[in-house]
Amino acid sequence: MSQATILPLEQSGLDCSRYAKGLFIGGKWVPGAGIAVIDPSTEAVLAEVADADEAAARAAVDAADAAAPGWRSTPPRQRAEILLRCHTLMLERLDELATLISLENGKALTDARGEITYAAEFFRWYAEEAVRIAGEYRMAPSGSNRILVDMQPIGIAVLITPWNFPAAMATRKIAPALAAGCTVVLKPASETPLTAYALADLYAEAGVPAGVVNVITTTRPGPVTAAMLNDARVRKLSFTGSTGVGRTLLAEAAKTVLSCSMELGGNAPFIVFDDADIDAALDGAMVAKMRNAGEACTAANRFLVQDGVYERFAEALGKRMAALRVGPGTDPATACGPMITRKAVDKIETLVTDATKRGARVLVGGTRLEGKGFFYPPTVLADVSPDAAMAKDEIFGPVAPLYRFSTEDEAVRLANNTEYGLAAYVFTTDLKRGLAVAGRLEAGMVALNRGLVSDPAAPFGGVKQSGLGREGGVHGIAEFMEPKYIAASF
Incomplete structure (x- = not known):
């Protein structure tokens, strides 16, 4: 089998540098550079994105914390409308986003288009779930009180995504987190960060308030992630990647007894x-x-x-x-x-x-x-x-x-x-x-x-050393919520 002819980089018609404006923190771009994004088809440099340090990671958590009260109190219907707008914008820009994925990831255009359609669907699904978050009301067996269970946002979530599905792995986490009322810090893989930054702009255009979604990239994932996980304000870690890295993150998360969702390796x-x-x-x-x-x-x-x-x-x-x-x-x-x-x-x-x-x-x-x-x-x-x-x-x-x-x-x-x-x-x-x-x-x-x-409508996840928790379906939003039990007598 012979290798197909490689198209020159400029024939893609996409200027990748416009997606490399810096770290996205608190709704603003923080200029920076240091991470070269390589086209795996040609080995050419597409763009250079910012390289976050621990201070930048803490700033992202600060922004998520500042935005949390307002987003948590935003009515579910309003959150749902914003998520639906994200879905619409992604489909309107399907060709642009698919081309970007093909450039930085190498994915065939057919697969890239399929990924964008799949990734966008998480926003539509969780727009529907946002208005259907249910609690409980029942009599205690003893008859002495009522049992009330209220489902509340778990808090600030750190989301870590891999390079192989740069759009879908992000939206599969961001959509349920936002539907639940959580704010997030996303750390995409440094091999394919341009899609995450392109989508950050899209979220803002769709009406996601400043600080609700923050995006940072780094060449020092260990210390940068630890800086976030060791912040008491962070209450959730959702990671997709190798089982080896997952074990390391679970050990780090144990220090603050952090809720973890892990989508790990397969065979x-x-x-x-x-x-x-x-x-x-x-x-x-x-x-x-x-x-x-x-x-x-x-x-x-x-x-x-x-x-x-x-x-x-x-x-x-x-x-x-x-x-x-x-x-x-x-x-x-x-x-x-x-x-x-x-x-x-x-x-x-x-x-x-x-x-x-x-x-x-x-x-x-x-x-x-x-x-x-x-x-x-x-x-x-x-x-x-x-x-x-x-x-x-x-x-x-x-x-x-x-x-x-x-x-x-x-x-x-x-x-x-x-x-x-x-x-x-x-x-x-x-x-x-x-x-x-x-x-x-x-x-x-x-x-x-x-x-x-x-x-998107089904629970995605594994058993044994393939992970903890589920993404997608009605189960996905539950990963970003905590049940609060109230014993009431009246």
């Missing part, structure tokens, strides 16, 4: 039974594996295929993967963009080399692409050993490793043989079997006969 099994609709399974596989070129925590990481359809599935998946066009995200013909960094390509290469040394057969791809940009081709590996490193670690790239199984019990055992439990995929035409297997899988989310599991 998703994709199970194909002999009775599956193979065409549907292949369609699902391409979505589950190749969304964002495999750089997703929900990406299918292990393809477990039953003996009877193994060779047929492997051959057909290889053909589909080989047909994908590799190139820069901004090229409309691109189906598989670059990885986020050269280090990411190095990791994928190491995992593939390890698998082949243990007996895996390369059906498609398997060799990094040379030249400018951080490209790795769509790859299919057959007969991968369960002892291979990629069976345990997230690949985070366009590599589909295939493993055989014979029985349903074996499939479940292999699927659950991981410390992670975020997403899983099951393909079978036997609905009874599908639901039974879904119930046995140790995963927070299971997609049955489909390759996409995420939905």
Whole structure:
């Protein structure tokens, strides 16, 4: 497979420097520089954003604290209207925002447009939830008093988001926090900060008051985050990222007994039974594996295929993967963009080399692409050993490793043989079997006969070391609220 022609940077038609105005604190731009944002397709510098220190982090908390009383007391309907305006503006600027994501992230334009649509939907969903926050009123069993439960905003929330979905990972946290009446400080990944800053301007235009949403970037995430988490006014941490970093943040949050939501790593099994609709399974596989070129925590990481359809599935998946066009995200013909960094390509290469040394057969791809940009081709590996490193670690790239199984019990055992439990995929035409297997899988989310599991209206999150809490759905807003119980006699 050959690498597609890289478009010159200027052909995108977007001036990225206009999104790099500084840190966004208290509704104002605080000028600064120091963090170069790289286009992974060309390795060109797109812009340079501000590099926050601990003082800037404390200033962001100050701004969130100053805005908190006013936002907390804003009527739910008024908060909802502002969130709906955010939704509308994001869709009006879909092409601009998608192009920005494709430039700083490398994501194919089709995926980037899908991300903006998905990200915007969180504002519409939580605009609806903002006016439906319910409490409780009932008689105590003893009859001595009434039990009143009032759901109140938890307080200032620190939100930390990754580089792979720079719009959706932010709105999935910001929308429920604002709907609940909380103010926030967002720290996006330094690899893809421009989208977060572009959206900060959009929120202000939509009517989000100054200080309700603050955005800072830094090359010193440890001390800068600690400065916020150790501030007694901060009462919530919501983090999406690796399990290793999540453990470190949980330890830091323990110092102030901070409420934590954690969406961490994954190792998703994709199970194909002999009775599956193979065409549907292949369609699902391409979505589950190749969304964002495999750089997703929900990406299918292990393809477990039953003996009877193994060779047929492997051959057909290889053909589909080989047909994908590799190139820069901004090229409309691109189906598989670059990885986020050269280090990411190095990791994928190491995992593939390890698998082949243990007996895996390369059906498609398997060799990094040379030249400018951080490209790795769509790859299919057959007969991968369960002892291979990629069976345990997230690949985070366009590599589909295939493993055989014979029985349903074996499939479940292999699927659950991981410390992670975020997403899983099951393909079978036997609905009874599908639901039974879904119930046995140790995963927070299971997609049955489909390759996409995420939905703003559903609870997103994992079990085991894949996280704590849920985002999305009615559960997402509850993460930003505390129940206050009042015992009343009258």
